[in-house]
Amino acid sequence: MKNFIEVTELKKVFGNGEDEVHAFGPATININSGEFVSVLGPSGCGKSTLMLMVAGLLDSTSGKVEFENKVVNGPKTDIGIMFQDNTLVPWRTVRGNIELQLELRGLNLKDYQEKINNILKSVNLDDFADRFPNELSGGMQQRAAFCQAMIHDPKIILLDEPLGKLDAMTREKIRADFQKLWMVKKPTVIFVTHSIEEAVQLSNRVILITPRPGKIDREIKIDLPYPRDLQIKRSAKFTEYVNSIQEVFHKYGVI
Amino acid sequence: MKKFIKWIASGWMLILFFVGFFLFWEYSIPLFDIPRYILPSPSEIVLKGSADLDKLVYYTGVTALETVLGYIIALILGVGFGIAISFSSILRRTLYPFFVSIEMTPKIAFAPLFISWFGFGLMPKVIIVVLVCFFPIVLNAILAFNSLSNELTLFYQSTGASRLKTFFSIRLPAALPQCFVGFKYAAINATVGATIAEFIGSDKGLGFYISIVTGNMRPDLAFAGIFFLTVLGLTIFGFVTMMEKILIPWHISMKRINK
Ligand SMILES: Nc1ncnc2c1ncn2[C@@H]1O[C@H](COP(=O)(O)OP(=O)(O)O)[C@@H](O)[C@H]1O
Ligand SMILES: [Mg+2]
Numbered sequence: 126m127k128n129f130i131e132v133t134e135l136k137k138v139f140g141n142g143e144d145e146v147h148a149f150g151p152a153t154i155n156i157n158s159g160e161f162v163s164v165l166g167p168s169g170c171g172k173s174t175l176m177l178m179v180a181g182l183l184d185s186t187s188g189k190v191e192f193e194n195k196v197v198n199g200p201k202t203d204i205g206i207m208f209q210d211n212t213l214v215p216w217r218t219v220r221g222n223i224e225l226q227l228e229l230r231g232l233n234l235k236d237y238q239e240k241i242n243n244i245l246k247s248v249n250l251d252d253f254a255d256r257f258p259n260e261l262s263g264g265m266q267q268r269a270a271f272c273q274a275m276i277h278d279p280k281i282i283l284l285d286e287p288l289g290k291l292d293a294m295t296r297e298k299i300r301a302d303f304q305k306l307w308m309v310k311k312p313t314v315i316f317v318t319h320s321i322e323e324a325v326q327l328s329n330r331v332i333l334i335t336p337r338p339g340k341i342d343r344e345i346k347i348d349l350p351y352p353r354d355l356q357i358k359r360s361a362k363f364t365e366y367v368n369s370i371q372e373v374f375h376k377y378g379v380i
Numbered sequence: 381m382k383k384f385i386k387w388i389a390s391g392w393m394l395i396l397f398f399v400g401f402f403l404f405w406e407y408s409i410p411l412f413d414i415p416r417y418i419l420p421s422p423s424e425i426v427l428k429g430s431a432d433l434d435k436l437v438y439y440t441g442v443t444a445l446e447t448v449l450g451y452i453i454a455l456i457l458g459v460g461f462g463i464a465i466s467f468s469s470i471l472r473r474t475l476y477p478f479f480v481s482i483e484m485t486p487k488i489a490f491a492p493l494f495i496s497w498f499g500f501g502l503m504p505k506v507i508i509v510v511l512v513c514f515f516p517i518v519l520n521a522i523l524a525f526n527s528l529s530n531e532l533t534l535f536y537q538s539t540g541a542s543r544l545k546t547f548f549s550i551r552l553p554a555a556l557p558q559c560f561v562g563f564k565y566a567a568i569n570a571t572v573g574a575t576i577a578e579f580i581g582s583d584k585g586l587g588f589y590i591s592i593v594t595g596n597m598r599p600d601l602a603f604a605g606i607f608f609l610t611v612l613g614l615t616i617f618g619f620v621t622m623m624e625k626i627l628i629p630w631h632i633s634m635k636r637i638n639k
Contacts (some may be wrong), residue, residue, distance in 0.1 A: 144563035181533050202540035212535040216553050218632040229549060257630060 127194055129158035130179070130281070131314060135188035138173050140166040146339040151188055152331060154341065158280075159311045163324035166334030167379040175339065176285050179202055179315060194282070202230075205274035205282045206269070207314075210265050210271045211288040212273065213258040219245070219269045220254040223276050228309045230277055238278065247250045247309075248302045264295035268302060275306065300326060303355075308351055321374075325366045326353050333373055341372055420600035429604025435589070440608045442585040447574045447616065448500060450509025454566060458514050459559065462521020479518060487511040488576050495581035505577040505585070512573035520562025524555035545584035558632045560624045567620045571613040584614070 133287030136150035151208050156162050164172050179190050180261075181197040190197040206212075213222045217228050224234055245251045248268040258266055267287055270346035274282060288296045304327055307314060324331045325347055333342040347366060349357055359365055374380045388395075388420045402422050408414070409421040416424065429436065462477075465471045491508050498504040528551060536546045578587025593601035624631070 143553060180534075180538060182537055200537045200540065204538055206535060206538045208531045208534070210529065212530050212531050214532070214550065214554065216628065226539065229539035229545060231420070231541075259630075267481065285636060 127191075128155040129160075129193060130156040130315075131191040131284065132156075132175075132179065133189050133191070134191060135175070135178060136186050137178060137183070138186045139169065142378075143240055144199065146375070147335075149178075149339045150185075152334075152341045155315060156315070158313055160330065161307060161314045161328045163316045163318055163328040163331045164334060165321065165324045165373065166339055167336050167377070168319055170334045170337045171339035172319075172334060173285050176283050176315060176317055176332075180206060180283055184250055189342075194251050200280075203280055205279035207267075207270055207274040207275070207282070207287045208286045208328070209285075209286040211258075211270035213266060213270055215258055218257055219250060219261070219272075220253050222258065222269060223273050226273050226276050229376060232277065241272075241276060244276060244306075245308060248272060248299075260294075264291050264299055267291060271299075271303065272308070275310070275312075279312060281313045281315070283315050286319070288318075288320075288323065296320075296323070301352075304328065321359075321367055321370045325363060326358060331366075331370065333370065336377055336379060343372065343379075417597050417599065419456065420603065425600050425603040425607070428600040429607070432482075432601060432604065436586075436604060436608050439584060439589050439605075440612055443571070443574050443578065443609070444612055445560075446505040446577070446585065447509055447570045447612065449502075450506040451513050451566065451570045451616065452572065454505065454513035454517055454570075458517030458562065458566075459516050459521050462559075463525055466520050466525035468583045475567075476522060477517065479612070483515045485517060487515070488573065491577050491580050495577070500581050500583055501638045504576055505582070508577040509570050509573040512569045516569065517562040517567040520565070520568065521555070521559050523559030524562075525551060527558065528554050553628075556628045560620070560628070563620050564617065564624070567617045568613070569614060572610060575609060 132152065132154040134151040134153055136152075137148045139146040142221055152175070154162075166172050174183065179197070180188070181238045182203040192201065201324075213219075213226065215284060217225060220241060223244075227234055227237055242251065243252075245254055248271065250265060250268055250272070253261060253265060253269075258269065261269065271287065274284075286368050288299055292301065300323060307327075316324070316327060328347050331345045331347060333345065334340070335342050345366065348363060348365075349360075353363075371380060386564065406421050406423060409419065419482075420428075455620060461475070465479075488508070490511060491504075494504040495506050511513050531552070538552055541549070574585070575587035575590075578585040579591050582588040586605050590605040590609075592598075592603050592606065
């Protein structure tokens with residue numbers, strides 16, 4: 126049986142002639158349905174480029190992306206997407222922003238009210254449903270953006286450093302929220318990050334990307350039970366994973 | 381009402397300044413022995429101006445019509461072209477640089493030409509108002525409709541929504557704050573355009589009135605005309621600012637000022 130997501134010899138070169146930037150690849154990645162995969166690499170190695178190509182939002186130079194055997198050419202719409210800079214619009218409340226996802230997809234808002242309430246509650250935002258984004262802290266905004274990316278129950282969720290701008294404590298908290306939601310719905314997640322701990326804590330598998338042009342150095346299966354709470358993070362095995370990944374990047378001179 | 385009191389309270393320094401300014405003006409005229417045909421005192425302006433009130437009100441209406449008509453036409457054309465240019469790469473490479481280069485010429489210099497082409501009536505004044513208002517509106521509109529964040533663009537693409545839907549749900553509301561920068565700038569320019577057009581060639585309107593009474597050595601009446609012109613300008617600007625508050629109450633920069 127073929128994999129749920131197959132990325133084959135995917136490569137991206139921006140510009141041409143002297144301005145040419147080889148941003149990513151070629152790289153081959155397979156992802157199973159329901160898997161939580163982290164893409165870990167130094168900044169500028171082409172992680173965002175990879176993610177956009179997987180989402181069909183950026184054309185590749187060569188190679189292909191397939192979802193359930195169908196080649197992606199053009200934006201994929203059965204996905205949820207989230208970036209470091211969130212996609213909340215300032216003229217809508219938290220609820221309104223979640224509804225924006227539904228409205229753009231032509232879904233019936235009435236059918237989703239219960240669901241919106243539930244998802245907001247699950248990330249402790251139920252009291253802030255009628256607040257505007259600029260009235261929320263950075264962490265709350267990212268939680269709201271996560272609800273926005275999840276509300277239509279996408280089979281695939283693409284997260285590009287969604288916690289990148291948050292302080293360490295908030296990151297920790299939101300990580301736990303993400304994990305909780307993922308464990309309930311089990312969507313396939315591709316999570317781009319440059320935090321080793323974050324990748325190990327959340328993922329079934331971590332894909333290590335070399336400095337630009339990003340290629341796959343290796344993949345590491347994280348064999349730890351969910352939910353990965355504080356106790357697991359203190360375990361010897363967790364530390365071992367973190368250390369082994371650190372060694373890889375140390376070898377490249379990026380840490 | 382509470383808001384009004386608060387507004388007065390926060391504006392008391394400004395009010396005090398204005399009162400002081402006019403008192404100084406009033407009493408420095410006899411003090412420095414300034415002849416009334418050079419600079420009249422505020423009280424004299426009020427007195428002589430009110431004798432001419434009927435004419436002033438009528439002329440204010442005339443100038444208001446030219447200004448508002450021109451402004452609205454510029455608004456429709458400016459936003460229309462702004463949207464067209466931001467969505468068409470051909471227009472962006474042709475019309476846009478053309479507009480930018482024309483922006484450098486002082487539009488008001490065309491006024492005598494328009495008067496000689498179209499005569500003394502309403503039309504040349506409206507055209508001149510359109511001309512001075514159009515450029516700030518169109519250039520800000522282009523900027524506004526081109527500055528959607530990368531993330532929001534990718535987000536709506538991932539929903540598969542139609543262009544029309546994303547325009548009304550995302551592009552248009554996101555563009556409004558920057559559009560209003562142009563609208564407000566144009567609102568200030570509009571009365572200036574109408575007044576100068578009237579200076580050059582007309583038989584009614586506040587600009588006509590001011591140039592005539594100045595020629596007759598009546599600075600008191602000229603100041604009365606300027607007062608009405610100021611009220612007209614403030615009214616138009618105030619209306620645009622009010623629309624901004626109604627249409628984009630969420631806009632951050634306004635919230636910060638109100639706090
Ligand atoms: N639109 C673009 N045009 C030209 N170069 C780009 C573009 N987007 C990204 N790049 C370049 O490609 C490389 C990889 O970028 P990116 O995928 O954003 O890295 P990462 O997300 O891992 O930090 C960088 O060197 C970046 O400058
Ligand atoms: Mg990136």
